[in-house]
Amino acid sequence: MSDYNQQMIEKYRGNFLKEVEANVEEGDWVKMCMQCGVCSGSCPLGPHWEHPPQEIFMMIRANKREDILSSSSMWMCTSCYNCIARCPRGLPITHIMHGLATYAKRLGLAPKEQPTAKFAQLFWDNLTKTGRVNELKLGLSLYFMNGFGEGIKTALKMKDVGLGMLKTKRMTPMEMLGGHKCKDVKGLQAMLKKAEELEEARIGKRG
Template sequence: MSNLNQAMIEKYRSSFLNEVEANVEEGHWVKMCMQCGVCSGSCPLGPHWEHPPQELFMMIRANEREAVLKSDSMWMCTSCYNCIARCPRGLPITHIMHGLATYAKRLNLVPKKQPTAEFGQMFWDSLSKNGRVNELKIGVGLYFKDGFAQGVKNAMAGRELGMAMMKTQRMNAMEYFGGHKCKDTSGIQKMLKKAQEFEDQQITRFDGKEG
């Protein structure tokens, strides 16, 4: 996968903006930013980002490729759409953030221990295995992702909520062992495999093996 990153670096040596335009979902919008900063000011999680959206756009323009792709900023987006609603140029900023995150993941540049990325991976693993998400397993997985001791602490902190959910039958402890699957698990897996093939093809195009 790091080969892909290297290939991209070489292909778009002069312009990260062009790279983003070609490879990131909605990336062609980045160039339309008129640098007003309203997205950055509107983000409810703004204070927790290292680089707010407009800064990411400006860094893209300034060829600060590594800093952008290795940043965990775009992973912070919670899809509240405040930025999209207010952007005077109509940039789909939320989608661009997700697009950048996805691209960074594809290039294997996600920062270690990035919680959104970890959650995404768990979600995906659960989904792709059974055709549906096992909420309990994901929940437990998240609780314990930072080690056993932290997991216990997390579980204790959430215990009232957990008990209440069990009481009202919103959660079933037995789901942890196996749990529901969709009707045609193998069908789903076949579909996903096919999709993965397409995706891999896409990637190999840039991987120096082709074109």
């Protein structure tokens, strides 16, 4: 991974805008930002961003590669699309944020303890195992994401909700035992593997 990072650094030699354009989903749009700040002001999670989108766009143009890629900012995006709806230049900001996050992760620069990133990984692992999301397991792994003690605490806090769900048959404990799956799990996994290969090849060609 860090090899890959090094490779990219050398390839773009201080032109981070070019790097973003080539490697980040919808990265082409970054250059069109005119620094009005409407995206930054429109984000419901705004105050939690260390660098709001408009600033990130400026930082990209100012070659602040490390600052951006290791930032937690773009992981804050919840895809509410307020920014896209309001951007006067039509930048697909939500997609760019996710694109940047993905790219940072691929480079191995994404912050390690970032909860959004962690959750995304849990979700992916959970989903790809059976082809179906196992909500019980996903919920539990989420509870225990930050260690056993905290997991127990969270579980106790949520017990009424859990019991309620059991009662109304919205949740079954049987799911703990493997859970339901899609028809052809092997096939699915093969498809995902192929997709991964294609994506690697694409990045290799482009990157």
